[in-house]
Each structure stands twice: as structure tokens, then as C-alpha cells.
Amino acid sequence: MLSLNASPSSLTEEVRIADVVRTSMNSNRPLFIPVILGTVRVGRMSQHVARLMCGEIDKRAGVETELIDIAQMPLPISDAGEAIKNADFAAKMERADTLVIVSPEYNHGYSGLLKHVLDSCLKEYIHKPVGIVGVSAGPFGGTRVIQNLLPVMRELGLVTIFWDVNFSSVQNVFSSDGLLLDTSYIRRIEKFLNELVWMAATLRYGREQISLG
Ligand SMILES: Cc1cc2nc3c(=O)[nH]c(=O)nc-3n(C[C@H](O)[C@H](O)[C@H](O)COP(=O)(O)O)c2cc1C
Numbered sequence: 513m514l515s516l517n518a519s520p521s522s523l524t525e526e527v528r529i530a531d532v533v534r535t536s537m538n539s540n541r542p543l544f545i546p547v548i549l550g551t552v553r554v555g556r557m558s559q560h561v562a563r564l565m566c567g568e569i570d571k572r573a574g575v576e577t578e579l580i581d582i583a584q585m586p587l588p589i590s591d592a593g594e595a596i597k598n599a600d601f602a603a604k605m606e607r608a609d610t611l612v613i614v615s616p617e618y619n620h621g622y623s624g625l626l627k628h629v630l631d632s633c634l635k636e637y638i639h640k641p642v643g644i645v646g647v648s649a650g651p652f653g654g655t656r657v658i659q660n661l662l663p664v665m666r667e668l669g670l671v672t673i674f675w676d677v678n679f680s681s682v683q684n685v686f687s688s689d690g691l692l693l694d695t696s697y698i699r700r701i702e703k704f705l706n707e708l709v710w711m712a713a714t715l716r717y718g719r720e721q722i723s724l725g
Contacts (some may be wrong), residue, residue: 522561522678543575543609543712550582550615550626557682558647560690562614565677567643568701569612580604582629589628597632605636608706611670612710617657622664630668636671639713639719643704653678668725673711675704 524695547569549562562579569577580601589597605611614620642665658676665672677700679685685694692698 516549517690525539531548543709543716545569545577545610545612545708545712546604546608547612547614548612549579549581549583550623550629551623553616556616556651557657557679557686558614558616560686560692561645561647561679561682562691565612565614565701570681572705573710575717578604582623582625584631587628587632592628594634594685598638601672602633602636603698605633608636609716610641610708612643612645612708613643613661614647614681615654615657616640616653617650617652617654618645620656621660621716622657624633626644628666630664634668637669639672639715640670641708641715642667642670643673643675643677643708645679647679647682649681651680653680671711671715673707675705675707677704680689 547562547565549556549559551558559581562581566577566579570577585598585601587598590596592678614624615626644661644665646658648654648657655676655678658678662672677697679697685692686696687693
């Protein structure tokens with residue numbers, strides 16, 4: 513995307529960035545974008561959100577996705593961190609080019625079990641972008657849980673994007689069987705995914721082509 517009034521130096525810079533993304537997008541394998549469903553609660557509305565996110569990702573060319581349900585992960589609670597690494601989850605985090613985390617807001621925070629799962633990996637996350645989707649029964653769309661997740665993401669080596677998706681009053685957004693009732697969310701998800709995919713392609717290029725020195 514070139515702007516007409518760009519100065520020669522910024523024009524060069526934009527061409528370079530566009531080339532970077534194009535090269536990365538065209539290279540070998542599709543971008544892998546798993547969606548982590550961040551609660552184990554029976555009756556969780558976040559499940560509908562996570563499925564919707566996977567469906568919207570799946571519509572795009574050049575990407576692959578998978579829903580990772582933390583309720584299906586047999587992690588022990590007798591220890592924490594990389595000591596309890598799950599081989600399957602770690603392999604998916606290693607393969608991932610970016611993550612989508614769907615997190616409900618529980619007393620303005622995230623589920624303890626989501627944190628337990630995320631803590632089980634570390635090097636697998638480094639220099640990969642993450643987008644957060646907040647889900648709440650109240651009117652703020654999980655903004656407070658997203659704020660609380662930001663420092664955790666940073667410590668894990670993930671790079672947060674500047675778009676979120678906020679599902680407010682989620683009980684009114686989906687029917688009880690998961691049908692999306694408010695289709696205005698599709699446009700918001702599209703903007704979020706545009707940014708996430710750009711970041712995923714750019715950081716993949718960086719990880720593969722640019723040494724840290
Ligand atoms: C322990 C607990 C704490 C909660 N705290 C909040 C809250 O701080 N703000 C809010 O808007 N909703 C809160 N909720 C409601 C959830 O946001 C609501 O259940 C929503 O559907 C997302 O969570 P779910 O995926 O578990 O359904 C809370 C729910 C639980 C179980």
C-alpha cells in the first residue's frame with residue numbers, strides 16, 4: 513500500500529515492507545493461526561466465540577487454523593511452567609505463526625487454567641504475534657481481562673497486536689446453540705485478522721531471515 517504524498521525515503525520504506533510481506537506470504541507453508549479457547553467452564557459462551565474465530569480464519573487463503581480447547585489438555589496441577597510441558601501443545605505452539613487467545617473475563621481477570629496452560633511453553637512463543645479476543649457478560653467486552661493479559665503476553669515473548677475483538681453481553685450475541693445473532697462482529701473480526709495476518713507474515717520473515725546479532 514503506497515501513499516501518494518510519501519517522501520522518497522518513506523516510499524522506499526513502504527516498498528520494502530510490502531516486499532517483505534509478499535515474500536513471506538508466498539513462501540512455502542500457510543500461516544498457522546491456532547485459536548486457544550481459554551476456559552474449561554461447562555456452558556462457556558467463549559466456545560461460540562472461539563468457533564466463530566476459527567471459521568473466519570478458515571475463510572482466508574494461505575492460512576490454517578485449529579481450535580485448541582484447554583479443557584482437553586491433560587496438564588498436571590502439581591507443578592507449573594515448562595516442567596509440565598505437553599508435547600502436543602508445545603508442537604502446535606512451535607508451528608504457530610501467531611496465536612488468537614479467546615479469554616472470558618472472570619472478576620476482571622483471566623482463567624487460572626488458561627494461565628497454567630500458557631505458562632507451560634516459552635521459547636515456542638518468541639517473536640510471534642498474538643491477538644486477544646475478550647468475552648464478557650457485562651458491557652465492556654472483556655477489556656479488563658485483555659489489559660490484564662498484556663503483561664503476561666510480553667513476559668512470554670509474544671508480541672501483542674493493537675487490535676482486539678470485544679464480545680460484550682455475549683449472551684445476546686449468540687443463540688444458546690452458538691448461532692451468531694449480531695453480524696456486525698464479522699467486520700470487526702476482519703479488521704483484527706487483517707492486522708494479525710500482516711504481523712504474522714512480517715514476524716515470520718523476521719524470524720526466518722533476520723538474525724538477532
Ligand atoms: C467467576 C466468574 C467471574 C466473572 N466475572 C465477570 C466480570 O468481571 N465481568 C463480566 O463482565 N462478566 C463476568 N463474568 C461473566 C462471564 O464473563 C460470562 O460467563 C461470559 O459468558 C464469558 O464467560 P464464559 O465463556 O465462561 O461463559 C464472570 C463469570 C464467572 C464464572
